[in-house]
Amino acid sequence: MRQQSTRIGLIGYGQIGQVVHQMIDADADNGMEVVFVHDQMAAAVQNLSTDLCLADLSDFESRQPDxxxxxAHPDVTRQWGQTILEKTNYMFISVTALADRAVETTIEETTRRAGTRAFVPHGGVVGMDALLENRDVWESVDVVMKKPPHNVDCAAAGLDPDDIKEETVLYDGPTRGICPLFPRNVNTHAAIAYAGIGFDRTHSLLLVSPEWSEAIVEIHAQGPGLDLKVARSEGITGVTGASTPVSIYNTVQMIGATGPGIHIR
Ligand SMILES: NC(=O)c1ccc[n+]([C@@H]2O[C@H](COP(=O)([O-])OP(=O)(O)OC[C@H]3O[C@@H](n4cnc5c(N)ncnc54)[C@H](O)[C@@H]3O)[C@@H](O)[C@H]2O)c1
Structure with a gap:
């Protein structure tokens, strides 16, 4: 009883997009097929076949993606989320987009109207299943992120990483507020907030120091009779932790794979 293969369109062909594409193509049995790749920079996709490249995202329907x-960037969800969801399913990894209530509402309502589905991957969050499953139990959720300043895109916050000479607190407050300031860096915070007790009740701390070379995320969720502590330290390139690209592929295959085998959920 073989199901038909899932047709997948990719937006953003940087560190993560390239790995996800390679991993989909590497397993001929996974029941997934990449039907387009779109990136705002032509140079990013110059080595791909012209058939695969989709220069104008408004043509996405012509490839009939499932x-x-x-x-790529949270702006994609702001600009295209509704249009895509009117026609097909949509997974967005730049989760900071959801901190904007209007975006969240539009996505929710569009899926209901169109009968499509939107997906948020756990990405850089270890333990998102536990945060989600116990979201009615938590009284507090705290996220502490530590990064080298040059791995934080400080443009939206109007800061220059070169000016940071010592350990510095870049943000301390509700997760809702950190997302527009560091939209490319705090998807982990956004996913924790969305899975757990929301953007207003989740507390975010972002620390940077030129002395650090790794990215550290610590999560502490507390509720009656339940205490969850998770910490992960890993290498970081650009804005992305070393374990994220394969994590994103894993979620894509959880949603899209139709191949045989024993599958962990
Ligand atoms: N959910 C998570 O845990 C998690 C973890 C790490 C990164 N991210 C997010 O994933 C995204 C990609 O990360 P990356 O490390 O691959 O970044 P990257 O900079 O290596 O690649 C991003 C690519 O997207 C393209 N792009 C940017 N804006 C675009 C737009 N509006 N339309 C089309 N293409 C656009 C860029 O040209 C670039 O090629 C970022 O938004 C990042 O914040 C999420």
């Missing part, structure tokens, strides 16, 4: 995966 799932479109954003791996």
């Amino acid at each position: 799932l479109v995966v954003e791996m």
